[in-house]
Amino acid sequence: MDKTLLIFKNEFRTYVLRKSFIFVLLLGPAVGLILTLIIQSANHNASSGAPSPIAQFFTPEINKSLEGYVDLSGRVTRIPENLSGRLKAFSSEELAAAALGRKEIVAYYLIPADVVDEGEIIYVRPDFNPISGQANSSVIIDLMIYNLLDGDQTLAYRVADPLNTTRAYLTEQPQRDPNSLLTFFLPYIVTMLLYALILTTSSVMLSSVNTEKSNRVIEILMTSVTPIQMLTGKIVALGLAGLLQTLVWTLSGWLLLRLGSGGISISFQLPFTIILWGLLFFLLGYALYGSLMAGVGALVPNMREASQVTTLIILPMVLPLIFINLLIEAPSGTAATIFSLFPFTAPIAMMTRLAATNVPVWQPILSAALLVATVILLVRSIAGMFRAQTLLSGQPFSARVFFRALFGKV
C-alpha cells in the first residue's frame, strides 16, 4: 500500500476517533439547535406578543420589573396602557428613593422641570451597570412621547417608529426574509463557523506534525517514509476531517433552518451557493493556515515554544472578527472588499460578505484564485522546511527562525 495513503489513514482515523473531535462535531449542531430555539422563540414573541420561556430567560430581569418616576416638569400626566405595570408615579424623589430602598421598584427616573428645554432625565439605579442601564430606555421614551403628544397613542406609535418599510429586491437569488432574525444572525454565524473550523483544523495540523517530534518517533519514520509523503498524508487527512466537520455543521445548520421555519414555508433560505463557497473557502483557508502551522510544527522542538509564532500567524484570521460589524453593515464597501480579496483574511471575510449580501460573482472567484496562488507558494516553501535535518533538529525556535525559513533563508 502506498505509504502516503497509510499515513493518511492513520492520521484520519486517529483524529476523527478523538473524543475532543467527536465532542466538537456534536457541539456545533447542539449550539445551532439552542440558537434556533432562541431565535424562533423571539420571532414568536414578536408576532404573538406572548413571551416564551426561552425569550423570558434571555430578557434582563429589570425589563420585567416595576420602575418609578418623579415628574417635576408637570408634563407627564398619565401612563399609557402598554406601560401599565412597568411604571409607577411618585410625587417626590424621597418617596421614590424609599420605594427603591424597600425594593418595591428596581430604579426610578427623575424628570426635571426643564426637561422640554434640556431633554435631560436622571435615571437612578441601585447598581453600577452602564450597559444594562440603556436596555430599558424605551420605557421612559414611550412615556415621554405619549405625554408630550397629549396622550395620542396612535401618533405616539408613529413618532416612536416612523419608518416601517416593505423591501423589494430586483436580484434573482433566493430571498431571505429581511425581518427574520436568522437573516441578521447568518453573517455572524458563518463568520464564527469558518473561523472555528479553520483555526481548529489548522491547529491540529501543528500538533500532528509536532507529535512525531515530541514523541521522538520522527527518526524511525524517516527510515520508512519521505518528509513529503508525511506532509501530504497529514494535510489531506486533516483537511478531509475538517471537511467532514464542515459538512456535518453545515448540513445540521441547514436542517435546523428548515425546522426553524416550521417545515411549511421557508421564510429564511440559505442559498445553496453559500454552502458551496463555504466548503471551498474552508478548504483554501485550511490549506493556507494548515500549511503555515505545518511549517511551525516542523521547526519547533515542542508545542510550548510554538505559541508565540502561532499567535502571529492567526492574527490576519482574527481581523475579520474584529471588523465584523464593518463587514456586515457595509459588505460592499472598500474595506470589506479588500478584506475579502486579501488571501490571509479572505476565507473568513468573503464568507461574511456572501452571508450578508449579494457579492458580484467575480469577487469570490478572484478571491479564491488569489488564495490558490498563495497556497501554492506557501506549500512549496513549507515543503522546504520538511527536510530530515530540520525535523530532527532540536534548535531553539523563534518567530525570526520561522519567517526566515518561510522565505527560504535557512
Add this chain to the structure above:
Amino acid sequence: MPTIVVDKIVKTFGSMRAVNDVSFEVSPGEIFGLLGPNGAGKTTTIRIILDIFKPDSGKVSVLGGEMTSEKKDRIGYLPEERGLYQDMPLQQCLVYLTNLKGVPPAESDRRVEAYLEKFDLAPHRKKKLKELSKGMQQKAQLIATLAHEPEILIIDEPFSALDPVNTQMVKDLLREERDRGTTIVMCTHQMNQVEELCDRLVLIHRGSSVLYGGLDEIRRKFADQAVLVRAASDLPAQIPGVTGRQNRNGSQLLTLDPQAKPQSVLAYLVNAGVVLEQFEIAMPTLDEIFIKTVTGQELLE
C-alpha cells in the same frame, strides 16, 4: 559482497565537520561495532547510511548499491532517542510502524502479535504506550525495529537505560538475529558490550575514523609484550626474558623482553615444574584501547 560500504563520507553542519572522511565495510551476518565517544559523529554516520542525511561528499552503498525506499524497508533501525506514539494503543502503534515498512496489514498483525507474546506484552496490547512501564516501552521499541524482519539491523546505543535483565534480553536477541543471518551495526560507547558481541569494529573520534578492523586483530595490535600467569605455587624469582611483574586480579602480569617469546617463557615454567592454572597472552581490554587511542589522538592534535 559487503552488506554496507561506507566510502570516505564527509558531512558538515554549519562550521562544524561532524563526519570527516570515514570509511568502513560491514560484512553479511556479522555484528559490527560503530564506536566512539559522545559527539564523535556516530549518529550522523548512521543517518547517512540510512539516507536520512545526504553526505557532502563520499558514497554509501547498502545491499549492493544506493539506498532506495525498497531497501529502507529491509532495514530495522533503533535510534538512540527512543520514541513511539505515546497516545496510541501499543498494538495499533506497532502494526502501523510495521505497515510503513511495507509489510501487508494482515501479516503485520500476525508478526506483531507473535512478538507481543514473545516479549510478554500481549496482555497490554490495548493499552496506550504512555501507560506502559519504561521496560515495556523498551521492548515495544525493539518490536518496532524487528517486526518487519529486517536484513540489516542498525541499533544506536542499544543498552542505554536498560536494567541487567533487559540488557541480557537484548544481547540474546542480537545473537539470535545474527544466527538468523541478519547483519547488525551496533553503535555504542559501552566497550564491554562490544567485546562480548562484535566481530569487527570501527572507532570514530571527532568525526574521523581512528581504528578499524577485527576485534582480535585490534587487541593483538595493541597488546603489550606480556603474559598473564597464575600458578598453584610461587613463580621462580628469575625467569629468562621477563623484565617486570605485577599482580592483576590474582594473576601475575609478566612483562617480557622485546626479544623474548611467550612460548619460551611457557617452556621454562613447565620445565621448572611450576603447576600452571593459567597462561595467556595479555590482551588489552577494549576500554584500554579506546582510551589509549582517543587520548593519543588528542595528544597528536
